[in-house]
Amino acid sequence: MAKPELTSYAEVMIGADALHALVVAIWQAAGSAPREATLVADHLVEANRAGHDSHGVGMIPRYMRACREGELKLNTHVQLVRDAGAVLTLEGARGFGQVVAFEAMERGIERAKQLGVCAVGLRNAHHIGRIGHWAEQCARAGLVSFHFVNVAGDPLVAPFGGIDRRFGTNPFCAAFPREGRAPLVLDFATSAIAAGKVRVAFNKGIDTPAGALIDVDGRPTRDPGALFSEGQHGALLAFGGDVAGHKGAGLAAMCEIFAGALTGGFTTHAETVITSNAIVNCMMSVIVDPAAFDAPDKDQEADAFVDWLKAARRAERTEEILLPGERENATRRERAEKGIPVDMTSWAQIIDAARAVGMTDAAIAQYEAR
Ligand SMILES: NC(=O)c1ccc[n+]([C@@H]2O[C@H](COP(=O)([O-])OP(=O)(O)OC[C@H]3O[C@@H](n4cnc5c(N)ncnc54)[C@H](O)[C@@H]3O)[C@@H](O)[C@H]2O)c1
The missing domain is CATH 3.30.1370.60 (Malate/L-lactate/L-sulpholactate dehydrogenase, NADPH binding domain)
Structure with a gap:
């Protein structure tokens, strides 16, 4: 797999196998047992392959924060x-x-x-994703x-x-x-749309579709900031x-x-x-x-x-x-051929998360270069 390519939409394109290996490495560095790191990578990369980027690898920074706060408990099994x-x-x-x-x-x-x-x-699971x-x-x-x-x-x-x-x-x-x-x-x-899709729109600096959001006073809006900007309390419909x-x-x-x-x-x-x-x-x-x-x-x-x-x-x-x-099957076929697009904001946050758990730039580059 060649180094991730930068597209004209400020995204990197990365192959599913390289992305999977990077996610496994990140969670193992964070302290997950190998099977846990693999199940997390299976799930996140599969969400991207299916076209649901809102529930893919872009979740890693949030999971990492929840982990640091002691809210997401690593190496825990269902009881x-x-x-x-x-x-x-x-x-x-x-x-x-x-x-x-x-x-x-x-x-x-x-x-x-x-x-x-x-x-x-099943009760009290941390995010079960897609x-x-x-x-x-x-x-x-x-x-x-x-x-x-x-x-x-x-x-x-x-x-x-x-x-x-x-x-x-x-x-x-x-x-x-x-x-x-x-x-x-x-x-x-x-x-009307998943919250993660509002996050992706916020990260990309684009509008959400009409009919999905209202602002704090109940007026229709297409600004994803209504949900995600500091101090905003709009709502999804x-x-x-x-x-x-x-x-x-x-x-x-x-x-x-x-x-x-x-x-x-x-x-x-x-x-x-x-x-x-x-x-x-x-x-x-x-x-x-x-x-x-x-x-x-x-x-x-x-x-x-x-x-x-x-x-x-x-x-x-x-x-x-x-x-x-x-639709998901069609996206899987397309992404198997072209790779998985990850927006630049999410990509930078994932790399930061990898560094925060001790991965060196050289180690990260090794996965990028697969
Ligand atoms: N874990 C959580 O807390 C949580 C919360 C909300 C959503 N989610 C996940 O977010 C993901 C995205 O949800 P969403 O609401 O954005 O999905 P979406 O609006 O993309 O709808 C997806 C569903 O609609 C079908 N579909 C899409 N286009 C179609 C078309 N043209 N004709 C017929 N069927 C079509 C898809 O096959 C799929 O079954 C889901 O996987 C969901 O499970 C998770």
């Missing part, structure tokens, strides 16, 4: 709190989400294969899954009709595995806009309660607002073995529907009607 057969309650203990969510899914997958279904309540990663882990085992997540104690999104921040960007995800093909993976923040914002806000509220209350974790309210660099996620996952249903024709039925959907007449400027997960 079983209660085993009720088809329902597991697991404690994340502020361990790396990339580790404890992986371990939580492993346990849920094993149980769903035995019983046909398993509901997994939720599609966990649905894909279940799909690789041939299992369907649904995931309700809250970003506990991090109010950024206004309720429908309100202008104050009241809940997090609470993602929802559902996946359907398919024989010999990529699974269908629906995975989104219930806010839930998805659905003026016409259907009640649906996005309603799903966000159910994510908050299923993930934060039902798992024994915590929901967002005045007493639980987090002011440190910690990002705490709770997740309620339902993992189902499709073989447990009496549905011998499920694949043919799903395929027939997909063909029917794709054959719809297209709106102007739509090249192709996409299914959940197809």
Whole structure:
């Protein structure tokens, strides 16, 4: 891999393998065991490969700050709190989400294969990142899954009709595995856009899309600074806009309660607002073995529907009607060829984070040059 290239958009382009090796080296230097460093790198680089840069390697500086504050606990594993057969309650203990969510899914997958279904309540994990990663882990085992997540104690999104921040960007995800093909993976923040995408826009100095943000007085704005500038207290809107914002806000509220209350974790309210660099996620996952249903024709039925959907007449400027997960797969193919773009602000912050854990410039350059 050649040295990362500077593009005209003030980004570096770096190959996935070199980026993965750099992330492993950074976390090992910070004190992670090799398996932890690898799981974190797997997750972050995969988020970039899928096109979700908001949840990729750009998270490293924030994780590093949370780690220094003692809020993110390295080398922590998921703990079983209660085993009720088809329902597991697991404690994340502020361990790396990339580790404890992986371990939580492993346990849920094993149980769903035995019983046909398993509901997994994972609480108090540090940031579990791109939720599609966990649905894909279940799909690789041939299992369907649904995931309700809250970003506990991090109010950024206004309720429908309100202008104050009241809940997090609470993602929802559902996946359907398919024989010999990529699974269908629906995975989104219930806010109009993910907070990380506002951060990426802020770092790049560009506007956010219309309809995503309001300022402190509830006026629509496209300035990402409304969320991220010092002293600003604007808010994100839930998805659905003026016409259907009640649906996005309603799903966000159910994510908050299923993930934060039902798992024994915590929901967002005045007493639980987090002011440190910690990002705490709770997740309620339902993992189902499709073989447990009496549905011998499920694949043919799903395929027939997909063909029917794709054959719809297209709106102007739509090249192709996409299914959940197809955009990410297209980005994976493109980035496998061209490399992963990392904006210069994020890249400089990652290099600073590497130096802060004792990596020398020569050591960093060794990864850059792969
Ligand atoms: N851990 C956390 O606290 C947290 C919080 C919020 C979001 N997230 C993650 O942030 C990521 C980004 O979320 P987002 O809301 O920005 O996602 P997004 O708006 O890009 O939507 C992604 C979903 O929509 C589908 N999609 C995209 N374009 C499509 C099209 N043209 N036609 C049909 N389907 C299409 C994708 O396949 C995917 O399922 C997600 O991976 C989410 O899990 C994590």
